[in-house]
Every structure is written in structure tokens, then in C-alpha cells.
Amino acid sequence: MLTIVQQEYMPLRDVVFNTLRGAIIKGELKPGERLLEIKLAEQLGVSRTPLREAIRKLELEGLVVMVPRHGATVAGITKKHLMDVLDIRRALEELAIELACERTTAVQLAEIRSIEKSLKDARSSEDFFALSDLDERFHEAIYAATNNPRLIQMLANLREQMYRYRLEYIKATDKRQKLVSEHNRIVKALETKDAELGRKAIRDHINSQEKAILERIE
Amino acid sequence: MLTIVQQEYMPLRDVVFNTLRGAIIKGELKPGERLLEIKLAEQLGVSRTPLREAIRKLELEGLVVMVPRHGATVAGITKKHLMDVLDIRRALEELAIELACERTTAVQLAEIRSIEKSLKDARSSEDFFALSDLDERFHEAIYAATNNPRLIQMLANLREQMYRYRLEYIKATDKRQKLVSEHNRIVKALETKDAELGRKAIRDHINSQEKAILERIE
DNA sequence: TATACAGAAATTGTATACAAAATGCAATGT
DNA sequence: ACATTGCATTTTGTATACAATTTCTGTATA
Numbered sequence: 001m002l003t004i005v006q007q008e009y010m011p012l013r014d015v016v017f018n019t020l021r022g023a024i025i026k027g028e029l030k031p032g033e034r035l036l037e038i039k040l041a042e043q044l045g046v047s048r049t050p051l052r053e054a055i056r057k058l059e060l061e062g063l064v065v066m067v068p069r070h071g072a073t074v075a076g077i078t079k080k081h082l083m084d085v086l087d088i089r090r091a092l093e094e095l096a097i098e099l100a101c102e103r104t105t106a107v108q109l110a111e112i113r114s115i116e117k118s119l120k121d122a123r124s125s126e127d128f129f130a131l132s133d134l135d136e137r138f139h140e141a142i143y144a145a146t147n148n149p150r151l152i153q154m155l156a157n158l159r160e161q162m163y164r165y166r167l168e169y170i171k172a173t174d175k176r177q178k179l180v181s182e183h184n185r186i187v188k189a190l191e192t193k194d195a196e197l198g199r200k201a202i203r204d205h206i207n208s209q210e211k212a213i214l215e216r217i218e
Numbered sequence: 219m220l221t222i223v224q225q226e227y228m229p230l231r232d233v234v235f236n237t238l239r240g241a242i243i244k245g246e247l248k249p250g251e252r253l254l255e256i257k258l259a260e261q262l263g264v265s266r267t268p269l270r271e272a273i274r275k276l277e278l279e280g281l282v283v284m285v286p287r288h289g290a291t292v293a294g295i296t297k298k299h300l301m302d303v304l305d306i307r308r309a310l311e312e313l314a315i316e317l318a319c320e321r322t323t324a325v326q327l328a329e330i331r332s333i334e335k336s337l338k339d340a341r342s343s344e345d346f347f348a349l350s351d352l353d354e355r356f357h358e359a360i361y362a363a364t365n366n367p368r369l370i371q372m373l374a375n376l377r378e379q380m381y382r383y384r385l386e387y388i389k390a391t392d393k394r395q396k397l398v399s400e401h402n403r404i405v406k407a408l409e410t411k412d413a414e415l416g417r418k419a420i421r422d423h424i425n426s427q428e429k430a431i432l433e434r435i436e
Numbered sequence: 437t438a439t440a441c442a443g444a445a446a447t448t449g450t451a452t453a454c455a456a457a458a459t460g461c462a463a464t465g466t
Numbered sequence: 467a468c469a470t471t472g473c474a475t476t477t478t479g480t481a482t483a484c485a486a487t488t489t490c491t492g493t494a495t496a
Contacts, residue, residue: 011286047451056274084366091313148302265481
């Protein structure tokens with residue numbers, strides 16, 4: 001007898017959590033904006049209970065700041081905060097590449113290569129969302145190869161936090177070629193299992209992003 | 219006019235959160251054990267609402283596993299899981315030392331030195347909790363010197379997860395001298411702002427812990 | 437004996453009600 | 467005009483009630 005794993009059900013709190021996170025990342029909920037429970041609950045058509053549980057999770061992810069007996073506000077993004085997060089990402093991305101160089105299976109490498117090719121072929125496209133999606137898939141494929149679930153989760157979360165800036169970065173057509181060549185370097189490192197090259201490559205990649213983000217900020 | 223900052227208030231959800239986290243870390247709640255909402259709520263003398271919100275946070279910290287419509291269970295700790303967390307800690311501890319080498323202020327360095335001395339003086343003590351507390355304060359003082367709140371929070375969380383093993387490590391009297399000398403090396407790195415030495419020192423320090431934990435596990 | 441089914445019990449998911457605290461505003465007094 | 471006080475409103479914190487689902491258990495049947 002087969003047990004059918006139905007993944008279709010999702011608790012309301014998670015639906016709300018995803019919705020709010022998306023809204024914050026896309027800028028629909030602006031930094032400093034208050035998250036009024038009753039108002040939000042009515043807007044989303046749910047009660048306060050699942051809404052509150054979603055806010056707890058957003059709080060721990062750092063997207064929302066809680067003040068006891070005052071409520072939740074969308075966390076502000078300062079330059080300092082971004083730099084802090086980038087420092088952490090750099091350290092963990094280097095670890096990820098190192099692990100991936102050891103552990104990537106043939107199947108995983110093929111998958112990574114395939115995504116890299118798609119991205120290369122689409123590098124002149126104007127479909128930013130598609131490009132962004134490919135970029136995300138490329139990096140998540142590498143995370144997956146680390147075989148470290150905790151690291152995968154943390155990196156996914158850290159990346160998400162600069163989503164809106166990443167989109168801007170990808171729009172910058174003049175930097176596309178650079179992005180493609182950086183990806184290629186990363187793949188080379190994985191193919192030759194050269195952890196040191198991998199670390200360098202990913203560091204340069206993040207530094208490019210950092211530069212682009214800094215340009216955007218002022 | 220002086221404003222008195224009263225930090226005495228804490229929402230029930232946070233009290234519950236801390237209580238449960240402590241219970242899990244100390245092993246009072248064993249891996250695989252179910253967290254029944256009504257039962258726990260009665261035991262703690264609170265209603266289900268704050269309890270549930272606490273569980274959401276524990277979930278994101280990785281201490282409990284949720285299965286929709288089935289409830290929460292204490293996350294199991296496998297060797298693989300420990301190694302995964304240690305890999306992440308190593309990467310972030312190295313980053314922390316590097317940042318601390320750049321940023322530690324004179325006051326902070328004095329504080330770190332002071333804790334180091336206390337720990338050295340107490341190295342023959344049998345008061346494990348006091349020793350553990352000093353060790354924790356030593357490392358948190360270094361984290362604080364990074365001036366990166368997000369990193370501080372993440373490292374504190376990662377350390378907590380191996381609390382019970384750390385205690386065993388500290389009990390091992392034969393390794394005390396080693397621990398003291400490792401700390402001394404870390405302080406030296408901070409004093410001379412030698413990031414490379416710092417990385418090496420902290421890496422060795424964590425490797426020692428890893429070894430001790432592995433010995434404990436079988 | 438093993439299995440399938442039905443119903444009961446237990447448990448989580450969600451909504452609502454009530455309590456406590458903070459905020460805003462107007463009235464009052466200086 | 468300005469500060470202060472007190473009240474009403476808003477908002478969060480907590481508890482409880484109800485709904486939906488799952489799990490357990492016992493019984494009947496092959």
C-alpha cells in the first residue's frame with residue numbers, strides 16, 4: 001500500500017508568513033511601517049492568531065522588530081545592516097563552496113551546469129524576473145550540494161534579505177557579462193574540486209554585488 | 219529629569235520560550251519527545267496562545283520540528299547534525315575573530331582580558347557551572363566586539379545548541395590547561411590585531427571541542 | 437489471527453472574547 | 467500659551483471556545 005504524501009495543506013500561519021515576508025522584501029510594506037494586527041488580519045481575511053504566529057517567525061528572521069506592548073514594525077535597512085549581513089553571507093558562501101567542492105555529486109554538477117548554461121543563453125534577455133529566478137536557482141543548486149540543511153536554510157534566508165537589491169543588480173545590463181563569467185569560475189572550481197579557487201570566485205562574486213548595492217544606495 | 223528604563227517586563231511567550239529552550243538544552247525534554255500544547259500549558263500555568271508562539275520561535279531556531287496537524291517534537295541531535303552546525307560555527311567564529319581584530323576597543327579588550335584572567339584563575343575549580351559561565355562570557359565578549367548584531371545573535375544561538383556537550387567538555391579536567399592556552403592565543407591575536415592568527419586560534423579551539431564532543435558521543 | 441472499519445478521544449488549527457497597557461487628545465489649571 | 471492631568475481609544479497580551487483533523491481503540495469479520 002502506498003501512502004500519498006500530500007503537501008497541499010499549509011497552515012494559515014505559514015501562508016501569512018510567506019505573504020508578509022514577500023510584501024516586506026518587495027517593499028510593499030516599507031521599513032518603519034507598523035504591523036497592526038487587527039488591520040492586517042482583516043486585510044488578509046484571517047484572525048489574529050495565525051497572524052501573530054507569523055509575526056513571531058518574521059521577528060526571528062530579522063525582518064520585523066518587536067517592541068513589547070507596542071507591536072511590530074518592519075525592520076529598517078541601513079547601510080550598516082546590509083554590510084553586516086554581507087559579511088555573514090561571504091563567510092557562509094565560502095563555506096558552502098568549500099563543502100560543495102568536496103561533496104557535489106555528478107547529478108548535482110550536471111544540474112548546476114545546466115542552470116549556468118540557461119543563464120548564459122539568457123544573458124541578453126530583458127525578462128528580469130526570469131533572470132533573477134535562474135540566478136537564484138543556480139546558487140540554491142550549489143547550496144543543495146553542501147548536504148548541510150542548516151546551512152542551506154541560513155543562506156537562503158540571507159539571500160532573501162537582499163532580494164530587492166539583487167533584482168536591481170541583474171537589471172544592470174553592463175554587468176551581465178561579468179556575472180556570467182563569475183558563475184563560470186564557480187562551476188570550474190566545482191568541476192576541479194578546487195576549494196581555494198571556489199572561495200576566491202564566490203568572494204569576488206559577492207564583492208561585485210556589494211559594490212552594485214552600494215552604488216544603488218546613495 | 220531621569221528616565222528609568224525598566225526592563226523587568228517580559229511577555230509570557232518569551233518566558234515560555236526561554237524555559238522550553240533551557241529544558242531542551244539541558245536534556246529535560248528529550249529528542250523525539252512530543253510537545254503537547256495543553257499538557258505543557260498546564261504544567262507552565264499559561265494558556266496555549268503564548269505557548270504556541272514560543273514553539274514557533276523554537277521551530278525557527280531548529281530546536282523543535284513541526285509536523286502540520288501532528289504537533290511539535292524536540293529535534294533529534296544526530297552526529298551529522300552536530301557536524302553540520304560545527305561547520306557553520308567554524309566559519310562564523312573565524313569571521314567574528316577577524317572583525318574583532320579590526321574593531322575591538324580598548325575597553326572591550328580590557329573586559330576580555332579580565333574574563334580570561336578569571337577563567338585562568340578558576341581553572342582548577344570544580345564548579346562547572348561557574349566555569350561554563352565564564353567561558354560563555356569570554357566568547358560573548360568577543361562576539362560583542364564584532365559590532366555586528368546579526369552575527370552576535372547567530373553565534374549565540376549556534377553555541378547554545380551544543381551547550382550540553384560544552385559542559386561535558388569543561389568537566390574534562392585534563393583538557394583545562396589546553397582550553398586556557400587556547401584562550402590566551404585568541405587574546406594575543408586580538409592584542410596584536412593579527413586576524414590570521416586569530417582565525418587559526420579559534421579554529422583550533424573549535425576543533426578541540428569537536429574532538430571532545432565526538433569522544434562523548436559514542 | 438489478522439485486517440478493516442467505525443466511532444470515540446485527543447490534538448492541533450482558528451476565531452473570538454476579555455484584560456492590561458500604551459497612546460492620543462481634550463479639558464483644565466497656571 | 468504651555469504644561470499637566472485624566473479619560474477615551476487603540477493596541478497588544480492572554481485566555482478560552484469552537485472546528486477540523488488525526489490517532490487510537492475496540493469490535494466485527496474473513
